[in-house]
Amino acid sequence: MIIRRFSFSNPNESEGMLTRSTDIEAKWQERWYAERINEADRDEREKFMIIFAYPGVTGYLHVGHMRGFSYVDDIARYKRMQGYNVLFPVGTHATGNGPISLAKRVASGDEDMIDYLRRNGCPEDVIPELTDPLTVVEFFNKVYVEQYWRRFGFLADWRRFACTTHPQYGKFIQWQFRKLMDAGLLIQKPYYSPACIAHGPVAIDASETDIACGGCAExxxxxxxxxxxxxxxxxxxxxxxxxxxxxxxxxxxxxxxxxxxxxxxxxxxxxxxxxxxxxxxxxxxxxxxxxxxxxxxxxxxxxxxxxxxxxxxxxxxxxxxxxxxxxxxxxxxxxxxxxxxxxxxxxxxxxxxxxxxxxxxxxxxxxxxxxxxxxxxxxxxxxxxxxxxxxxxxxxxxxxxxxxxxxxxxxxxxxxxxxxxxxxxxxxxxxxxxxxxxxxxxxxxxxxxSETVICRCGEPVVIKKVDDQWFIDYANPMVTELTKRHAEGMRILPTEYQTNVQGVLDWFRERACVRQGNWLGTRFPFDEKWIIEAISDSTLYPIFYLISPYVNDGSVRPDQMGTEFFDYVLLGRGDLDHVAKRSGVARDVLERMRADVDYWYPLDVNLGGKEHMTVHFPAFLMNHVAILPPEQWPRGIFVNWYVMSKAGKISKSKGGAQPIPGAAELYGVDSMRLYYAHIASPFADVEWDEEVLENYVAKMDRIMRTVEELSMMEESEAIEPIDVWLLARMNSRMASIVKGMEQLDLRNLAGEAYFEIPNDLKWYLRRGGSNGAVVGRALDMWVRAMAPITPHTAEEMWEHLGKDGLVANARFPCADAAEMSQAAELAEDYVRKLLEDVNEIVKVTKIAPKRVLVYTAPEWKEKVLQKAVALFRDNELKVPTLTKLVMQDEDIKSHGKEASDLARKMAEDLTRRSAEEVERMAVRFDELEYLRQAEGFLARELQCEVGFFDAADPEKVDPQGKSRFAQPRRPAIYLE
RNA sequence: GCGAGGGUAGCCAAGCCAGGUCAAAGGCGACAGACUCAAGAUCUGUUCCUGCAGAGGUUCGCCGGUUCAAAUCCGGCCCUUCGCACCA
The missing domain is CATH 3.90.740.10 (Valyl/Leucyl/Isoleucyl-tRNA synthetase, editing domain)
Known part of the structure; x- marks a missing residue:
């Protein structure tokens, strides 16, 4: 049982942030959609178009599906905060017999099916209506949009919703097939297909949508x-x-x-x-x-x-x-x-x-x-x-x-x-x-x-010869070659798939693209007895999202959408006046549609589950290459892996999945979105585990509280080293996030924003940081950084910080070079390391120190280090070379054997390190001064008096001669 | 069968492409301490082995190789997951 514990502020106080995640979600979704920030129209900005492969209408989806969907919204929100004009349209794929078989099962009073509908919250009065396939489609279209995508706060442009069984979509598909025919890519030949004697062709697969048994037959x-x-x-x-x-x-x-x-x-x-x-x-x-x-x-x-x-x-x-x-x-x-x-x-x-x-x-x-x-x-x-x-x-x-x-x-x-x-x-x-x-x-x-297969109707399934089967010729060498070459230049994630897709494209053969029987889908334009099959009608569709709003708002009617219409709008072919006259579509509407296509296409990212790797993605690529001009070929593919239940893949039959709205209510949308982004690399399956979800709920809770507490910090004039450090740290975090996001690395963003930054802030406070202005600057960056993944919570915090407007419309923070400082970060690491070392010594020696004395290295040792680094940079660092070099320096030479020993040690040490690490060693800061400024902190942490000396200081207190061990970046320590 | 991915400390999971900052991020769990009447939350520390001075030893599926240096590169082996076309 989850207890929502946003207990940090009194809910009755009007000043505080909302405490229930569902309230926060509702509040901000209302704002976003009322202000229509989700709607994307052409403007001067650079565009970014992203989709997820639309889901098949197969019934209720489960929490696993939200993984990929939420990635798309995360990325879309990030891109819009980067200043892009972002288009994120959604739709559904109802082609096939999923809705038909669902309707049939409802009609036959199938108890399992009715149960399943009830479990997922289907209203009782709707159930009897779900006996008609098209009603099933419309019902689930609404469920997907409202209970899943809007519920998760997606900034999708709802005006563009498309469904493959809508007549306008059919017109588009028929046009696509005419283009394939023109390109010589539709061929006819005999085909041996599994078929029910009574119902015609059936699909044999483990999900057994068509058949009663034999899903594993080949x-x-x-x-x-x-x-x-x-x-x-x-x-x-x-x-x-x-x-x-x-x-x-x-x-x-x-x-x-x-x-x-x-x-x-x-x-x-x-x-x-x-x-x-x-x-x-x-x-x-x-x-x-x-x-x-x-x-x-x-x-x-x-x-x-x-x-x-x-x-x-x-x-x-x-x-x-x-x-x-x-x-x-x-x-x-x-x-x-x-x-x-x-x-x-x-x-x-x-x-x-x-x-x-x-x-x-x-x-x-x-x-x-x-x-x-x-x-x-x-x-x-x-x-x-x-x-x-x-x-x-x-x-x-x-x-x-x-x-x-x-x-x-x-x-x-x-x-x-x-x-x-x-x-x-x-x-x-x-x-x-x-x-x-x-x-x-x-x-x-x-x-x-290979084994007996029985159709859902009870008749046996046989292999039936179909003489005049139509195929799309994906084996066409020209299209294959062009596609392969284009894919090389695309951004394809994971990168393994970039290589792999080349092989898949080679292996991709002719594919049966139409079938007969009782199926939802579009009639084949060259022979109406055929219905275009489910994978073949979902390859070019991202471009349809540029047309759908005009049909949805009534500017264009499906019956107006003929070859010339599509040729003009999608390919820029034909004469505007002529097309306007022939189609009956207003001239300015046609012009706008054409300009939209020009502006928004190509698609920047197509995100889909790993099941698409061998079928949908190659077909998606090849259809674009075959039909559209090269400047409209896709730019990116993102493949995401699954959420599994303990029993295996989450599925209706195996259970383990809870309805999405229920999970949203229980855990909060943002916690779930963070879970998806952070739990693992997108390119690995994860196991759904409620306990883990609860941890993310607690994490969001803690973050909100931290922001609230920090926001109350008083302004102060003095800038301490730790303030410089915090800003440097925040900026290098932002640099890491932005760099990662070039590869759409959401997990890095999540790690930095939800785990590393809170740790930095914790350290800042522990270290005595107390500058409200600096913290305010950090909070400003932090909340913006959280806006892509946990947008509702981020808005609530943004508002609490007194910021104007929506954080969704704010710019994503970029690293400010002026605030970055490697020296500040290294100096703080130096203090941290000192603390660790003292703790280690305490642990080993079991001494409870009354006083801790710290000695920084004398200047001559620093000189040896710098000379060693110089040699290292020239790739000439060797023990004898360094020894010879340092001994030329009278100051160093005066330390005799100690100097030559140090030179040897340092040369050996540095040659074993990477260039990057050596450069970090080379960064100088005033160690003694930095330690002195941290005296209060160190004394508090160590609960004793602390003292600092330069090892070269003749006045130093050094009862055991420990100071001789001091090295640059590594002070010597004495515990009393 | 064909193709692809994975095996990292008690668990989850980064790192591997671009070898050195790696006893290996982060999270979870566990243990100890602080706070508290107490619990929860929170904070601090510890969490491969050894060690009375910040160290040493043995680790990243197994075996071997390359290299001054391997979790990371190469070869072989074992185990495992997934996709494979009219299913989306």
Missing amino acids: TTEYTLMKFRCGELTLLAATLRPETVFGQTNFWVNPEVEYVKVVCGDEIWVMSRPCFEKMLYQKDRLKEVGTMWGTELIGSTCTAPMTGREIVCLPASFCDPNVGTGLVVSVPSDAPDDWVALRMLQEDEAACLRYGLDWDMVKAIAPIAIIETKGWGPMPAVEIVERMGITRSGDPKLVEAKKIVYKEGFHAGRMNQDCGPYSGLPVDKAKEAMKQDMLRANQADLFYDL
Whole structure:
């Protein structure tokens, strides 16, 4: 249970800041939206356009989704504070069957679904309305905008909201597809797709939106090898066509009734389940009879490619539901075959029963075909031996098969008995032999699913041939090349993906872009029976946000949005008057739209989850390259990783996710935004942990209190060293933040602003800092630095500090060179280090000091250091060189051995350090003076008297001669 | 299978690309102390091992290499997570 504890000020006092995060959020959101600071229009400033990949309308989102979304608002707010005119539009992706299946489940009274809706706060009276897919879309559009994005205070331009099922979006997509057609990127060819017999194409994926079971199934391509057997053609389905040279016999299940099917001038033999599946994949198949497996046993057939005559033998392991129900035997490399063959060879009775010549059966020997490192010539024989498998049906065979297949396929080579394929790696040989057999009409292809898949409607899912499937030709070499070259110059985060995307673009192939069936989406403009598929209609859309406000406010109607309209507005093509006349859109509206596109595009950042890396992002890039001119190609991609629950990915089914509004209420929006920004690098998954959230709640609480307390500090005239330090520190923090943000490093911003700066301020106070003006300056910078990530809290504090206007509109603090001082920071580090050293000595010696004496290094030692640094800079620092050099100085030389020892030590020490560190060592400040000014502080901290001496001071108090250990930046210490 | 990422002290998590400031930021937790009637909050210190002078030793998945110097670069291995197309 979280207790909101903003207890630092009395809520009844009108002067204090608001104490409840929900009050603060409501107050400032009202201000922002009333003043419309979220709305972005063209002006003189430099522009910055950022989006997150719009979410699919799949139901309620969870706290994990807010991670990426909030990054976009953080970045947008930072950029606007940097003076950019920032455009951050939002939308939703409703294409597909998410809304349809949700509506169906509601309509069917699915208890889980109703429960889920209730749990997420869906009003009772709305539930019955969610039986219509488009109502579902509109309902969730509202939920996303109001309960998620506005609730989190996003400065998104709501006027530009877009949804893929709105008619204007459809017009845009149709235009996009006409452009793809013009560019020659739409192609048509046959396609084998998973489909429900009743509903048409379905998606097979683990989320199982389309299907009832079988989410992990894959489409498997079998090579159907043709074995001539008299007038019949026996079909053996194999995944390993390269093993033809090792075939020794054919397997037939005597218990199975096979079907004879006419295909062209051949009569094919296969199992009935196979025939039924094949009907969806091949035309002109006709059943002409049946036969039992036993009828084939003993007859011979001719193997493809080798022309070898092999005999049909009985085998119980031939499953009519797998492949064709007929199997060709390669005992050298297939454990199943070897085991079955050996069983038969030992079973004279069986041979007799089937009328086989036992001697002939016994004479069959495996034929070695593949050489695999670490294996003998017959891997199947070997592994069966090793695993002690003796009979068909042994469960260990599955494992054996896996091992042999994996090893052979990836590490093996065809041996010298494989004709023209000898010496080829197995994976290459497989493809070559398959192609050769297909060309010679010795083989065909057959597709099947690796496991049973059932549609939501209860019908089985099959692989169905679609003759006229449309594809987007992402394999197009020209577009691929241009995209790859463009991507090299983009800002892509994480940087690993910048490299990786090159490979993804190479690998990206033709992609089916339309489908039939009951789907939400846009009609394919060239053939209305098709609906454009969900990924293909979400690639160019960022530019649509530049058009959407004009439709949303009624300046343009969807029916006015034809080819010429889009050509003019998006591409600047065509004559304005002509387009205005043809489309019926007002001339000035067209002009403004065109100017908007010119101004806002290209997109600066597209942020999306890691699931987009192999599909959405490459398609997004290639569509821009294919359709828009180069100056409008995207500039940046930001990939974010997930928030996981302990059980794995947060999901509806696995639970672990609480509704977003509930979490916002519980933890406060700003605490959550800070959590997302700070918990880990954006490029790593994090685990949702409520306790961790509570820590961020406490952190925000503490920060507000700190600001309130510090804001009450009195002004003062005197500027102490610690004041100089605080300003130097604040400025170097800002420098670090700004530098990090060049790479959109929000985590660095969060670390500096919410953790390091509070620590600096704490140190300032502990150190006795008390200058209200200096603190006021620090607070001013600090609150502005917090505005991007925790905007509500920042506004509240900004107001409390008596600042005019909104901090959201203020400039982000930049480091002021005049206030920066490396010496001031180093001097303070020096004091801190001294304190640590004294504590360490106390700890080790267990002395409770009555007095602490500190000795700074004498001037001659400083000279040695400076000479060493000079040599270091010239890359000439060596022990003898330094020794020789320092000994030329009479002052140093007078210290004799002590001087040469120091020179040696210093040379050794500095050569081991980095240039940066040496430069820090070289920075001089008056150590003794600085310590004296810190006397009060040190005495207070050490709870005893402290004294400081120059080690060269003849008047010094030095009972144990410790002063001789003093070195520059490292004073000697004596505890009394 | 193909492709990508990750393994850092009790836990989370930076650092690695650009080797030296690294016994390694920060956070959490734990322990001790201050404040308080008390609790919480807050503040201070400690939190790999050893050490009666600010030090030394052993650490960043494992093995080996490069280098004056490796958490960081190179090679191999083990473990692990994720993505893979009509799912967004």
